[in-house]
Amino acid sequence: MQIEKHHREIWAYIDLRNDYLFKSSLKVLGQAHALAQSAQKKAGAIIIGARDPSDPGQPRTEPIPIEMAAEQCRECGADTVYLAEYVAAEPVLPHVCGQILIHAIEQHPPMLLLFALTDLGRELAGRLSGAFDAGVIAKCLDIRIVDHKIVATCPSGEGKYLAEIEFVESGSALKLATVVTATLPEPRRTSSTSAPVQIDLKALQLEDRIKFVSHERDRALHQQLENAEIVVAGGAGLGDAQGFALARELAAMLGGELGATRPPVLQHWTEEERLIGQTGKSVQPNLLFSIGTSGATQYTSGISQAKTVIAINRDPHAPIFNYADVGIVADAKQFLTTLLAKLKQTLMRDVADTIRHSDTNDRQRGVGAKIKQLRQTKQWTLETLAQATGKSPEFIQQVEADAMTPSVAFLLSLARVFDLAPDAFLHQQQKEQLSDERTKAYLTRTQNYSYQTLTPEAKGEHLQAFMVEIEPKQAHKPVAYKHEGEEFILVEEGDLELTLGEKTHLLKPGESIHFNAETPHKLKSRSNTKTRCVVVLYTP
Numbered sequence: 001m002q003i004e005k006h007h008r009e010i011w012a013y014i015d016l017r018n019d020y021l022f023k024s025s026l027k028v029l030g031q032a033h034a035l036a037q038s039a040q041k042k043a044g045a046i047i048i049g050a051r052d053p054s055d056p057g058q059p060r061t062e063p064i065p066i067e068m069a070a071e072q073c074r075e076c077g078a079d080t081v082y083l084a085e086y087v088a089a090e091p092v093l094p095h096v097c098g099q100i101l102i103h104a105i106e107q108h109p110p111m112l113l114l115f116a117l118t119d120l121g122r123e124l125a126g127r128l129s130g131a132f133d134a135g136v137i138a139k140c141l142d143i144r145i146v147d148h149k150i151v152a153t154c155p156s157g158e159g160k161y162l163a164e165i166e167f168v169e170s171g172s173a174l175k176l177a178t179v180v181t182a183t184l185p186e187p188r189r190t191s192s193t194s195a196p197v198q199i200d201l202k203a204l205q206l207e208d209r210i211k212f213v214s215h216e217r218d219r220a221l222h223q224q225l226e227n228a229e230i231v232v233a234g235g236a237g238l239g240d241a242q243g244f245a246l247a248r249e250l251a252a253m254l255g256g257e258l259g260a261t262r263p264p265v266l267q268h269w270t271e272e273e274r275l276i277g278q279t280g281k282s283v284q285p286n287l288l289f290s291i292g293t294s295g296a297t298q299y300t301s302g303i304s305q306a307k308t309v310i311a312i313n314r315d316p317h318a319p320i321f322n323y324a325d326v327g328i329v330a331d332a333k334q335f336l337t338t339l340l341a342k343l344k345q346t347l348m349r350d351v352a353d354t355i356r357h358s359d360t361n362d363r364q365r366g367v368g369a370k371i372k373q374l375r376q377t378k379q380w381t382l383e384t385l386a387q388a389t390g391k392s393p394e395f396i397q398q399v400e401a402d403a404m405t406p407s408v409a410f411l412l413s414l415a416r417v418f419d420l421a422p423d424a425f426l427h428q429q430q431k432e433q434l435s436d437e438r439t440k441a442y443l444t445r446t447q448n449y450s451y452q453t454l455t456p457e458a459k460g461e462h463l464q465a466f467m468v469e470i471e472p473k474q475a476h477k478p479v480a481y482k483h484e485g486e487e488f489i490l491v492e493e494g495d496l497e498l499t500l501g502e503k504t505h506l507l508k509p510g511e512s513i514h515f516n517a518e519t520p521h522k523l524k525s526r527s528n529t530k531t532r533c534v535v536v537l538y539t540p
């Protein structure tokens, strides 16, 4: 479509949410400036900022002050800076931002509005596209004016091809595009002295159907992939988001950073910031795992500084093997599942060993950090691990801070939640200690119950079954009992009173119950005759 003469400007949306996004927006502004020059138009920067209601006269200092942003936009090619400021306690939200942009465009219509390819940029382009029935060219690697037309180069076919895209002839006067910023040059310094233009928002009734609750910084995103010592890069061969999560787990396990080829980014298995290669980041780790990646040159150009490359691919002829120091022909998911299990086992054994060798005066330093590392491989919060192990978040926090010694029982529950066979990390001495505890517990039972082992061959094993007989109520005193694991009771004869913690249950013949054996429990016969029940114990 021909560029309309009455729409004189090419705008860049300036994102003030953090320094990285602001710098990316300035690169987009540089692109808008270059385009404007070749089309003999003007470049504009549109900035939306919320002023704090407690002190609306003062500029917000966090994250990027509006005045400072406006100044830098003028230095980076904006002929005009448009400021849309409103008073709100919360940060600028996408739906509010969309309404303000619509209002600004109606007042000063640009011919083209560029956004950095970010979550917000995508959403705003979509909202404006709906509002103005305007076309969006997404993920532009390059955008230029050819024969008075806007032409963009964009990846296509999962990044295997480059497509040239134009807007349709009959489309709206407004054009929209999201731009990949990784390959854009830093904006050239120019100077414009024009005063910012304030967008008049008085007539705008902001819709408030969405309420801001809280926000948390994603620390992982702000770590430095480019400077990481260990990088785990996942590719299309990981198959799906669950497969890709295994690469994320390995990166956390090794204390490294996660990277990706283009397909996982396009599939939204990970963020754009994790992309390695020609249009992404260049990494220089000592150790790079490249898992399920074919070895396309656009990707390998970003790993050329890696010292040791370990590649995993099921195709022995994959080009990545020409590049790797160590090549492993294997299914990526199977390989990662096995490697992760081994690494977790080693880490857990390490934890168990440290606890075993330390005396009470010398708190085992580093154990907490390892437990934290295990938790982080799952991307679990303190609360999630607390819930999974039946402890409080404060308890987990103290363990991770090495402020208390975790018990063997706690390690066993950790093993359970991390899918590890408990035996795998216990030493013989610890196993014997546990076996002793089990034997002692059974002995206590025999003093009060008459029982018959239904599984004599399983003595000392995890699963055991007993036929328990309890004397009629007058003759029998209840037995208090509590142990690691789970318990199942099926009443054969008589009435059984089971007290579980604070709660009492009455079980009739044929009725059964299954419970966490760590809850203190008491068994008592309520019949005038003997009560007989099958008791199955699972001890880890």
Ligand SMILES: Cc1cc2nc3c(=O)[nH]c(=O)nc-3n(C[C@H](O)[C@H](O)[C@H](O)COP(=O)(O)OP(=O)(O)OC[C@H]3O[C@@H](n4cnc5c(N)ncnc54)[C@H](O)[C@@H]3O)c2cc1C
Binding pocket: 141, 155, 158, 159, 160, 161, 162, 234, 235, 236, 237, 238, 239, 260, 261, 262, 263, 264, 275, 276, 277, 278, 279, 280, 291, 292, 293, 294, 295, 296, 297, 298, 299, 312, 313, 314, 315, 318, 330, 331, 332, 333
């Ligand atoms: C201009 C341009 C710029 C680009 N910039 C970048 C860039 O910056 N970064 C980037 O990464 N790409 C970029 N690309 C895309 C690039 O060309 C490749 O398409 C991309 O790198 C391929 O990613 P991949 O290796 O993950 O996927 P694929 O090429 O699809 O390879 C997947 C690999 O996984 C293997 N596999 C499949 N299943 C399994 C399994 N179960 N177990 C083990 N292995 C398995 C396959 O054998 C295959 O080798 C760009 C392309 C263009 C045109």
